[in-house]
Amino acid sequence: MISRKKKIILAEDNLAIVDALTIMLEEFGYEVIPIVDGNTVKDKLKEKPDLVLFDLWMPGWNGRDACRHLKSNEDTKDIPVIIISADRDIAQLAKEAGTDDFIAKPFQIEDLLAKVEKYLD
Amino acid sequence: MSEAIVKTVRVPLIALDSNLRVKTANRSFYETFKVRPKETENKLLYDLGNRQWDIPKLRTLLGEILPHKNMFEDFVVEHDFETIGQKIMILNARILQQGPEKKPLILLSIEDITERKKAEEERRWLERQKDEFIGIASHELKTPVTSIKAYTQILQHRFQKAGDMKSAEMVGKMDAQIDKLTSLIGDLLDVTKIEGGKLQYHEGPFDFNELIGEIVEEMQRLTTKHTLVQQLTKSRTITGDRDRIGQVITNFLSNAIKYSLHADTIIIKTKTDKEGVTLCVQDFGCGISKSDQEKLFKRFSRIIASDQKAYPGMGLGLYITSEIIKRHNGKIWVESEKGKGSTFCFSLPLKQ
Numbered sequence: 001m002i003s004r005k006k007k008i009i010l011a012e013d014n015l016a017i018v019d020a021l022t023i024m025l026e027e028f029g030y031e032v033i034p035i036v037d038g039n040t041v042k043d044k045l046k047e048k049p050d051l052v053l054f055d056l057w058m059p060g061w062n063g064r065d066a067c068r069h070l071k072s073n074e075d076t077k078d079i080p081v082i083i084i085s086a087d088r089d090i091a092q093l094a095k096e097a098g099t100d101d102f103i104a105k106p107f108q109i110e111d112l113l114a115k116v117e118k119y120l121d
Numbered sequence: 122m123s124e125a126i127v128k129t130v131r132v133p134l135i136a137l138d139s140n141l142r143v144k145t146a147n148r149s150f151y152e153t154f155k156v157r158p159k160e161t162e163n164k165l166l167y168d169l170g171n172r173q174w175d176i177p178k179l180r181t182l183l184g185e186i187l188p189h190k191n192m193f194e195d196f197v198v199e200h201d202f203e204t205i206g207q208k209i210m211i212l213n214a215r216i217l218q219q220g221p222e223k224k225p226l227i228l229l230s231i232e233d234i235t236e237r238k239k240a241e242e243e244r245r246w247l248e249r250q251k252d253e254f255i256g257i258a259s260h261e262l263k264t265p266v267t268s269i270k271a272y273t274q275i276l277q278h279r280f281q282k283a284g285d286m287k288s289a290e291m292v293g294k295m296d297a298q299i300d301k302l303t304s305l306i307g308d309l310l311d312v313t314k315i316e317g318g319k320l321q322y323h324e325g326p327f328d329f330n331e332l333i334g335e336i337v338e339e340m341q342r343l344t345t346k347h348t349l350v351q352q353l354t355k356s357r358t359i360t361g362d363r364d365r366i367g368q369v370i371t372n373f374l375s376n377a378i379k380y381s382l383h384a385d386t387i388i389i390k391t392k393t394d395k396e397g398v399t400l401c402v403q404d405f406g407c408g409i410s411k412s413d414q415e416k417l418f419k420r421f422s423r424i425i426a427s428d429q430k431a432y433p434g435m436g437l438g439l440y441i442t443s444e445i446i447k448r449h450n451g452k453i454w455v456e457s458e459k460g461k462g463s464t465f466c467f468s469l470p471l472k473q
Contacts, residue, residue, distance in 0.1 A: 014264050014267075014268065016265065016268035017264070017267050017268045017271065019268070020268045020271035020272050020275065021271060023272075023275055024271060024274070024275050027275065027278070086260055086263035086264065086267065087260075089321050089323070091323065091364070092321065092323050105263055105264070105267040106263065106266050106267040106269075106270040106271070106299065106303050107267070107270070107271075108274070109271070109274035109275070109278065
């Protein structure tokens with residue numbers, strides 16, 4: 001039996017990064033739901049993603065608030081959240097937002113994939 | 122005599138008797154406040170102009186502090202003066218005893234610092250604008266770099282899969298250059314944060330040797346020419362910002378590689394005692410002259426090679442490094458001899 005493709009919500013306001021990341025993740029067998037506007041995150045959550053990748057400073061609904069929302073909601077609190085940011089203090093910011101993990105921009109493809117795999121195993 | 126003193130001083134100055142009545146004032150006073158002697162002399166200080174000197178705090182200073190301490194210094198008055206408008210003045214006073222009866226004479230200097238204050242505020246504003254600009258610029262630069270790096274890595278992956286190793290290797294080199302660019306942007310951002318006092322430190326306990334091991338392994342992968350030799354003593358747990366200390370070690374190692382292109386060994390040594398840990402990185406490269414050593418940890422300092430060509434770099438690495446060590450209450454230093462190599466060291470206290 002072929003297992004279902006794992007679904008990843010990718011919320012990031014930079015189109016080039018969304019494009020590159022989508023290609024990358026699809027190439028490694030994931031289904032990607034790209035979001036460029038933070039305000040549509042809530043809507044897309046209905047598609048039951050297996051993992052969420054958030055840019056920290058997305059306009060509309062920023063990654064921090066989005067993460068807090070997800071983690072405080074019974075239906076979504078078990079979805080792993082990884083934030084991506086160019087901020088050097090990302091480790092601290094991730095801790096404050098209560099995310100499962102973080103990855104600094106620019107990232108190494110292997111690092112990102114390793115983190116995604118870790119939570120989708 | 123008091124007259125002579127008052128007249129020779131270039132800052133606006135008035136002499137008052139013990140009842141705070143103006144005895145005399147100098148030319149600078151009349152020019153600054155656009156007043157004449159006849160509406161000033163023999164008048165009470167508080168009655169001058171639109172009673173601009175009738176300020177409760179000044180009354181306290183002249184009435185209570187001055188008789189007691191014989192002086193006050195740097196009292197700032199902001200006032201809308203009748204003749205010259207809104208100004209900021211700085212006041213200083215001294216009591217002189219004069220004549221056989223030792224009659225007290227109060228010398229009061231009033232300096233207009235409005236322009237100076239304005240210039241200072243302007244400078245501060247510009248400084249803030251600059252910090253903000255560099256901060257935004259660095260962040261904005263990282264965004265396209267992120268997507269370029271991502272595309273580059275996808276290409277590398279595809280070339281590898283297709284068995285085109287030559288192309289994969291080229292794209293890999295591109296990726297390494299992107300990393301260099303990223304670290305330059307990071308340095309720019311760090312300097313901005315240091316200057317603005319906004320560099321954040323996230324302190325926690327960590328194993329010193331473990332951190333060194335990780336970084337040496339990573340750096341060894343990046344250099345094919347040098348062998349990084351570890352001579353570490355027993356590890357200690359230290360408290361500090363692990364990432365930032367790691368940044369310091371990386372900086373030492375990448376400098377050692379960069380400035381010893383004709384050598385093949387770099388030694389990483391540690392020493393521990395009761396007070397703390399010391400790490401030294403020794404290279405056998407071009408070395409640094411005594412005069413250059415003094416400038417090394419300053420901002421924008423770069424080493425000029427013997428052929429007068431500057432080594433690449435913005436001259437920010439060691440400055441950032443020394444700021445990080447300083448913030449951890451540590452010490453940073455260099456021992457070097459021109460042509461023989463350099464040893465860069467830092468020490469950190471065990472208890473912060």
